[in-house]
Amino acid sequence: MPIELGSTMVFDTLAAFEAARDARYDSGTMYYGRYGNAATFQLEQMLAKLEQADGVTLTSSGVAAITLTLMSFARPGSHLLVADHVYGNTRAFCDGLLTRMGVEIEYFDPMAGADVVALIRETTCAVMFEAPGSGTFEMPDIPTIAQAAQAAGVPSVLDSTWATPIFCQPLTLGADVVVASMSKYLSGHSDGMMGMIASTAEHAQTIRKTVMGVGDKTGGQEVFLALRGLRTLKMRMEHF
Numbered sequence: 001m002p003i004e005l006g007s008t009m010v011f012d013t014l015a016a017f018e019a020a021r022d023a024r025y026d027s028g029t030m031y032y033g034r035y036g037n038a039a040t041f042q043l044e045q046m047l048a049k050l051e052q053a054d055g056v057t058l059t060s061s062g063v064a065a066i067t068l069t070l071m072s073f074a075r076p077g078s079h080l081l082v083a084d085h086v087y088g089n090t091r092a093f094c095d096g097l098l099t100r101m102g103v104e105i106e107y108f109d110p111m112a113g114a115d116v117v118a119l120i121r122e123t124t125c126a127v128m129f130e131a132p133g134s135g136t137f138e139m140p141d142i143p144t145i146a147q148a149a150q151a152a153g154v155p156s157v158l159d160s161t162w163a164t165p166i167f168c169q170p171l172t173l174g175a176d177v178v179v180a181s182m183s184k185y186l187s188g189h190s191d192g193m194m195g196m197i198a199s200t201a202e203h204a205q206t207i208r209k210t211v212m213g214v215g216d217k218t219g220g221q222e223v224f225l226a227l228r229g230l231r232t233l234k235m236r237m238e239h240f
Protein backbone atom coordinates (compact mmCIF):
# COMPACT_ATOMS: atom_id res chain seq x y z
CA MET A 1 0.00 0.00 0.00
CA PRO A 2 1.56 3.34 -1.04
CA ILE A 3 1.48 6.51 1.07
CA GLU A 4 -2.13 7.65 0.72
CA LEU A 5 -2.61 11.40 0.75
CA GLY A 6 -5.67 13.52 0.14
CA SER A 7 -8.40 15.60 1.72
CA THR A 8 -11.37 16.10 -0.57
CA MET A 9 -12.97 13.27 -2.51
CA VAL A 10 -15.05 13.71 -5.65
CA PHE A 11 -18.32 11.84 -6.13
CA ASP A 12 -19.96 11.14 -9.48
CA THR A 13 -23.47 11.75 -8.19
CA LEU A 14 -25.18 13.57 -5.37
CA ALA A 15 -26.69 10.26 -4.25
CA ALA A 16 -23.24 8.65 -3.93
CA PHE A 17 -22.05 11.64 -1.90
CA GLU A 18 -25.05 11.47 0.43
CA ALA A 19 -24.64 7.72 0.94
CA ALA A 20 -20.98 8.21 1.88
CA ARG A 21 -21.85 11.09 4.21
CA ASP A 22 -24.43 9.00 6.04
CA ALA A 23 -21.95 6.12 6.44
CA ARG A 24 -18.91 8.27 7.24
CA TYR A 25 -18.36 6.73 10.67
CA ASP A 26 -18.04 3.23 9.20
CA SER A 27 -14.46 2.08 8.61
CA GLY A 28 -14.11 1.59 4.87
CA THR A 29 -16.35 4.45 3.76
CA MET A 30 -14.48 7.02 1.67
CA TYR A 31 -16.01 10.41 2.45
CA TYR A 32 -13.35 12.99 3.34
CA GLY A 33 -9.69 12.65 4.33
CA ARG A 34 -10.32 13.16 8.04
CA TYR A 35 -12.49 10.02 8.17
CA GLY A 36 -9.81 7.83 6.61
CA ASN A 37 -8.64 6.49 3.29
CA ALA A 38 -7.76 3.11 1.76
CA ALA A 39 -4.51 2.87 3.78
CA THR A 40 -6.07 3.78 7.15
CA PHE A 41 -8.89 1.31 6.56
CA GLN A 42 -6.38 -1.45 5.75
CA LEU A 43 -4.46 -0.69 8.96
CA GLU A 44 -7.69 -0.66 10.99
CA GLN A 45 -8.61 -4.06 9.59
CA MET A 46 -5.18 -5.53 10.37
CA LEU A 47 -5.39 -4.27 13.95
CA ALA A 48 -8.97 -5.53 14.33
CA LYS A 49 -7.81 -8.99 13.31
CA LEU A 50 -4.84 -8.93 15.71
CA GLU A 51 -6.94 -7.69 18.64
CA GLN A 52 -10.01 -9.76 17.66
CA ALA A 53 -11.97 -6.49 17.76
CA ASP A 54 -15.24 -5.56 16.05
CA GLY A 55 -13.98 -2.05 15.39
CA VAL A 56 -10.70 -0.13 15.38
CA THR A 57 -10.21 3.64 15.19
CA LEU A 58 -6.77 5.16 14.68
CA THR A 59 -5.69 8.26 16.62
CA SER A 60 -2.88 10.78 16.27
CA SER A 61 -1.02 9.39 19.33
CA GLY A 62 -1.32 6.87 22.12
CA VAL A 63 -2.29 9.66 24.50
CA ALA A 64 -5.11 10.68 22.14
CA ALA A 65 -6.34 7.05 22.10
CA ILE A 66 -6.56 7.10 25.90
CA THR A 67 -8.05 10.57 26.38
CA LEU A 68 -10.62 10.23 23.58
CA THR A 69 -11.75 6.84 24.89
CA LEU A 70 -12.19 8.23 28.41
CA MET A 71 -14.03 11.26 26.99
CA SER A 72 -16.38 8.88 25.17
CA PHE A 73 -17.55 7.47 28.52
CA ALA A 74 -17.09 10.24 31.11
CA ARG A 75 -19.92 12.63 32.02
CA PRO A 76 -20.04 15.50 34.53
CA GLY A 77 -20.84 13.94 37.89
CA SER A 78 -19.63 10.49 36.91
CA HIS A 79 -17.00 8.43 38.70
CA LEU A 80 -14.00 6.93 36.90
CA LEU A 81 -11.92 4.07 38.33
CA VAL A 82 -8.27 4.29 37.27
CA ALA A 83 -5.54 1.80 38.18
CA ASP A 84 -2.78 3.41 40.22
CA HIS A 85 -0.03 2.27 37.82
CA VAL A 86 -1.29 4.01 34.67
CA TYR A 87 0.91 5.89 32.21
CA GLY A 88 1.83 9.35 33.51
CA ASN A 89 -0.12 11.27 30.88
CA THR A 90 -3.25 9.20 31.57
CA ARG A 91 -3.03 10.28 35.19
CA ALA A 92 -2.35 13.90 34.22
CA PHE A 93 -5.44 13.92 31.96
CA CYS A 94 -7.61 12.44 34.72
CA ASP A 95 -6.33 14.86 37.38
CA GLY A 96 -6.49 17.81 34.97
CA LEU A 97 -9.11 18.05 32.25
CA LEU A 98 -11.46 15.28 33.44
CA THR A 99 -11.48 16.57 37.01
CA ARG A 100 -12.13 20.09 35.74
CA MET A 101 -15.09 18.75 33.77
CA GLY A 102 -16.64 17.35 36.93
CA VAL A 103 -15.54 13.71 36.73
CA GLU A 104 -14.56 12.12 40.05
CA ILE A 105 -11.36 10.10 39.67
CA GLU A 106 -10.64 7.21 42.05
CA TYR A 107 -7.33 5.33 41.83
CA PHE A 108 -7.31 1.65 42.73
CA ASP A 109 -4.65 -0.97 43.36
CA PRO A 110 -4.09 -2.75 40.01
CA MET A 111 -3.66 -6.02 41.95
CA ALA A 112 -7.07 -5.62 43.64
CA GLY A 113 -8.63 -8.33 41.45
CA ALA A 114 -12.17 -9.14 42.62
CA ASP A 115 -12.02 -6.34 45.22
CA VAL A 116 -12.71 -3.93 42.35
CA VAL A 117 -16.38 -4.98 42.58
CA ALA A 118 -16.76 -3.05 45.84
CA LEU A 119 -15.42 0.13 44.22
CA ILE A 120 -17.96 0.26 41.39
CA ARG A 121 -20.76 2.76 41.97
CA GLU A 122 -24.01 3.56 40.20
CA THR A 123 -22.22 6.57 38.66
CA THR A 124 -19.06 4.71 37.54
CA CYS A 125 -18.54 5.44 33.84
CA ALA A 126 -15.50 3.20 33.13
CA VAL A 127 -12.66 1.20 34.63
CA MET A 128 -9.25 2.11 33.18
CA PHE A 129 -6.18 -0.08 33.72
CA GLU A 130 -2.98 -1.36 32.09
CA ALA A 131 -1.46 -4.83 31.69
CA PRO A 132 1.40 -4.77 32.38
CA GLY A 133 1.39 -1.41 34.15
CA SER A 134 3.68 1.43 33.08
CA GLY A 135 6.93 1.63 35.01
CA THR A 136 6.13 -0.98 37.67
CA PHE A 137 5.04 -3.73 35.27
CA GLU A 138 2.72 -5.65 37.58
CA MET A 139 0.21 -7.82 35.75
CA PRO A 140 -3.40 -7.29 36.89
CA ASP A 141 -5.98 -10.07 36.70
CA ILE A 142 -7.62 -8.93 33.45
CA PRO A 143 -10.58 -11.37 33.34
CA THR A 144 -11.55 -10.74 36.98
CA ILE A 145 -11.46 -6.95 36.68
CA ALA A 146 -13.15 -6.96 33.26
CA GLN A 147 -15.91 -9.29 34.49
CA ALA A 148 -16.50 -7.17 37.60
CA ALA A 149 -17.00 -4.15 35.35
CA GLN A 150 -19.14 -6.06 32.86
CA ALA A 151 -21.43 -7.43 35.59
CA ALA A 152 -22.12 -3.82 36.63
CA GLY A 153 -22.65 -2.68 33.04
CA VAL A 154 -19.49 -0.55 33.15
CA PRO A 155 -17.04 -0.56 30.21
CA SER A 156 -13.47 -1.63 30.98
CA VAL A 157 -10.61 0.04 29.11
CA LEU A 158 -7.17 -1.55 29.00
CA ASP A 159 -3.96 0.11 27.83
CA SER A 160 -2.17 -2.79 26.15
CA THR A 161 0.78 -0.83 24.73
CA TRP A 162 3.42 -3.04 26.34
CA ALA A 163 1.91 -6.47 25.74
CA THR A 164 0.77 -5.90 22.14
CA PRO A 165 -1.73 -8.36 20.64
CA ILE A 166 1.10 -10.86 20.22
CA PHE A 167 1.19 -11.51 23.98
CA CYS A 168 -2.29 -10.46 25.07
CA GLN A 169 -5.66 -9.97 23.40
CA PRO A 170 -7.66 -8.27 26.17
CA LEU A 171 -10.97 -8.35 24.27
CA THR A 172 -10.88 -12.16 24.38
CA LEU A 173 -10.49 -11.90 28.20
CA GLY A 174 -13.59 -9.76 28.66
CA ALA A 175 -12.28 -6.20 28.27
CA ASP A 176 -14.52 -3.88 26.23
CA VAL A 177 -11.90 -1.50 24.87
CA VAL A 178 -8.17 -1.83 24.17
CA VAL A 179 -6.08 1.31 23.70
CA ALA A 180 -2.44 1.35 22.64
CA SER A 181 0.33 3.64 21.57
CA MET A 182 1.41 2.56 18.10
CA SER A 183 4.51 4.75 18.48
CA LYS A 184 6.12 1.91 20.46
CA TYR A 185 6.19 -1.79 19.52
CA LEU A 186 3.29 -1.79 17.03
CA SER A 187 5.05 0.52 14.55
CA GLY A 188 8.37 -0.57 15.95
CA HIS A 189 10.88 1.71 14.24
CA SER A 190 10.70 4.87 16.42
CA ASP A 191 9.81 6.95 13.37
CA GLY A 192 6.06 7.40 13.64
CA MET A 193 3.51 8.49 16.22
CA MET A 194 0.03 7.06 16.35
CA GLY A 195 -2.49 5.38 18.60
CA MET A 196 -5.33 2.92 18.21
CA ILE A 197 -8.59 2.08 19.93
CA ALA A 198 -9.98 -1.44 19.44
CA SER A 199 -13.34 -2.38 20.88
CA THR A 200 -16.41 -4.55 20.84
CA ALA A 201 -19.23 -3.55 18.45
CA GLU A 202 -21.15 -2.01 21.36
CA HIS A 203 -18.65 0.83 21.84
CA ALA A 204 -17.06 1.14 18.38
CA GLN A 205 -19.33 3.88 16.94
CA THR A 206 -19.43 5.96 20.11
CA ILE A 207 -15.63 6.05 20.26
CA ARG A 208 -15.24 6.68 16.53
CA LYS A 209 -17.67 9.61 16.72
CA THR A 210 -15.68 11.13 19.59
CA VAL A 211 -12.36 10.77 17.74
CA MET A 212 -13.76 12.23 14.53
CA GLY A 213 -15.88 14.78 16.39
CA VAL A 214 -12.83 16.39 17.97
CA GLY A 215 -11.07 16.29 14.59
CA ASP A 216 -8.27 13.95 15.60
CA LYS A 217 -6.68 12.17 12.64
CA THR A 218 -3.61 10.26 11.50
CA GLY A 219 -1.20 11.31 8.76
CA GLY A 220 -0.63 9.38 5.54
CA GLN A 221 3.09 8.91 6.18
CA GLU A 222 2.46 7.61 9.71
CA VAL A 223 -0.09 5.09 8.46
CA PHE A 224 2.36 3.90 5.82
CA LEU A 225 5.10 3.42 8.45
CA ALA A 226 2.74 1.54 10.76
CA LEU A 227 1.57 -0.76 7.96
CA ARG A 228 5.21 -1.58 7.29
CA GLY A 229 6.18 -1.99 10.96
CA LEU A 230 3.22 -4.17 11.87
CA ARG A 231 4.39 -6.82 9.42
CA THR A 232 7.40 -7.65 11.63
CA LEU A 233 5.61 -7.27 15.00
CA LYS A 234 5.51 -11.00 15.77
CA MET A 235 9.19 -11.55 15.01
CA ARG A 236 10.25 -8.46 16.93
CA MET A 237 8.17 -9.33 20.01
CA GLU A 238 9.42 -12.90 20.07
CA HIS A 239 12.99 -11.68 19.79
CA PHE A 240 12.57 -9.37 22.83
Ligand SMILES: *Cc1c(COP(=O)(O)O)cnc(C)c1O
Nearest residue numbers: 061062063087134161181183194
Ligand atom coordinates in the same frame (compact mmCIF):
# COMPACT_ATOMS: atom_id res chain seq x y z
C1 LIG B 1 3.99 5.73 25.28
C2 LIG B 1 2.76 5.26 25.98
C3 LIG B 1 1.54 5.93 25.78
C4 LIG B 1 1.43 7.19 24.95
O1 LIG B 1 1.65 6.99 23.61
P1 LIG B 1 2.15 8.16 22.60
O2 LIG B 1 2.05 7.51 21.28
O3 LIG B 1 3.55 8.50 23.03
O4 LIG B 1 1.21 9.30 22.77
C5 LIG B 1 0.42 5.43 26.39
N1 LIG B 1 0.46 4.34 27.18
C6 LIG B 1 1.61 3.68 27.41
C7 LIG B 1 1.59 2.47 28.28
C8 LIG B 1 2.79 4.11 26.81
O5 LIG B 1 3.93 3.45 27.05
